[in-house]
Amino acid sequence: MIKSDILIIGAGPVGLFAVFEAGLLKMKCHLIDILPNPGGQCSEIYPKKPIYDIPAYPEILADGLIDKLMEQCSQFQPGFTLGERAMEIDKQQDNSFIVTTDKGTKHSALIVVIAGGLGSFEPRKPIINNIEKYEGFGLEYFIKEPNLFKNKKVVIAGGGDSALDWAVVLSDIASEVTLIHRRNEFRGALDSVDKVQQLKNLNKINIITPAEVVGLNGKNNLESIIIQNPDESTEEIETDFFIPLFGLSPKLGPIANWGLEIEKNAIKVNNSLDYQTNIPGIFAIGDVNTYPGKLKLILCGFHEAALMCQGAYKILNPNKKFLLKYTTVSGVEGFDGTHKKAEKAVVKTIS
Amino acid sequence: MTDINITIIDRLGNKHNVLAPLDMSMNIMELIKSYELADDASIGVCGGMAMCASCQCYIESFHKLNDKSDEEEAMLSEAFHIKKSSRLSCQIPITKDLKDLIIRIAPEY
Numbered sequence: 001m002i003k004s005d006i007l008i009i010g011a012g013p014v015g016l017f018a019v020f021e022a023g024l025l026k027m028k029c030h031l032i033d034i035l036p037n038p039g040g041q042c043s044e045i046y047p048k049k050p051i052y053d054i055p056a057y058p059e060i061l062a063d064g065l066i067d068k069l070m071e072q073c074s075q076f077q078p079g080f081t082l083g084e085r086a087m088e089i090d091k092q093q094d095n096s097f098i099v100t101t102d103k104g105t106k107h108s109a110l111i112v113v114i115a116g117g118l119g120s121f122e123p124r125k126p127i128i129n130n131i132e133k134y135e136g137f138g139l140e141y142f143i144k145e146p147n148l149f150k151n152k153k154v155v156i157a158g159g160g161d162s163a164l165d166w167a168v169v170l171s172d173i174a175s176e177v178t179l180i181h182r183r184n185e186f187r188g189a190l191d192s193v194d195k196v197q198q199l200k201n202l203n204k205i206n207i208i209t210p211a212e213v214v215g216l217n218g219k220n221n222l223e224s225i226i227i228q229n230p231d232e233s234t235e236e237i238e239t240d241f242f243i244p245l246f247g248l249s250p251k252l253g254p255i256a257n258w259g260l261e262i263e264k265n266a267i268k269v270n271n272s273l274d275y276q277t278n279i280p281g282i283f284a285i286g287d288v289n290t291y292p293g294k295l296k297l298i299l300c301g302f303h304e305a306a307l308m309c310q311g312a313y314k315i316l317n318p319n320k321k322f323l324l325k326y327t328t329v330s331g332v333e334g335f336d337g338t339h340k341k342a343e344k345a346v347v348k349t350i351s
Numbered sequence: 352m353t354d355i356n357i358t359i360i361d362r363l364g365n366k367h368n369v370l371a372p373l374d375m376s377m378n379i380m381e382l383i384k385s386y387e388l389a390d391d392a393s394i395g396v397c398g399g400m401a402m403c404a405s406c407q408c409y410i411e412s413f414h415k416l417n418d419k420s421d422e423e424e425a426m427l428s429e430a431f432h433i434k435k436s437s438r439l440s441c442q443i444p445i446t447k448d449l450k451d452l453i454i455r456i457a458p459e460y
Contacts, residue, residue: 041397045397045400045403046397046400046402049400118392118396119392158429159429160425160429181428182429183424183425183428185425187422187429246429247403249396249405250396252392264390264392265390265392266391
């Protein structure tokens, strides 16, 4: 059981800033995210896009913003459960919550903050009739353990970075790698495209373009795929694995069934106070919440995080007095023993 | 004159004639969102960077549109429910040439 004061679901910019704000109030945070790295959309969808509306940053790249937020909150030593999806929430008699992930990891906290952005990123599944039948039986949407493909025949579909990168990685592990894409052009970093080209020249990767995977065959496990060419002729290719990599799309997912009031696919919160949901102790901040006048901006999420922490503090410390402190006055006392503060002014007489 | 008429057919097949402002540097995806003609989380997921295909639409009139950028071409090549008339609506700025344009929002990705 992982224990913290505040359990944050979603390690995007708003979740990370909440760690900092909570830390100022001596509350310790743990974060869960379905993605393998912190950063949410900023890392997953547009890491190299500049953002222009972060106060005091005339321009900052999305992944740069995440680096800064990680640095800013690091002294408060947040814990991370990455690559797991928050599935269930159970309220305990002592009013704490236990949140369990799809891998069975249990987290306990008095406060749960949903900072889930647009939801958890799910793989986009190609439209093939019996696709579900083979999920886990030769069809994989993520590559978690490359050795699963050792000495196997693998077909990857997709034209983006992940398709290219995994084709390169698996070319060393699998017995055969085939990359199928609907167009002749690939959309990826120049470096990845070049590498795939080299491996193709060495016959380590087969490339079939333009073509599309339209059917899957196999008794229990996947045995072959059917591809369709632009002239609508089809071809069967034997394979042990098929990995469609068509990007991710966000879905609210299991959180939608937690008994929270949902409106327009977002969680309704009390924005006149502290962004708490209809379930006391559960807050929602950032893009995942809604209220009259809501703006889905990172900077609005930061503001919501600060107010949420005030509400969370009151639940965690009933009747304990507290006054907002300014970091300019008190500095920042980390949980790691560090204490950042302004240097003492030199007092000296001018004679 | 700062507004033009555009017809948007939503995912349920309902037709909406809407006024599109010419002076707010908006694109068609934003127009659809501003009139709430698609579930908010199901369109414009990437914010309009041609990095997802959630705002795919089919052009159903004979307007001459701006050319597709490489990014749009690439994203469409990975999208589903593709037709010849497919475009990413976030990549179509609203201009006066789009007067009486008819578009249909593609099924949810």
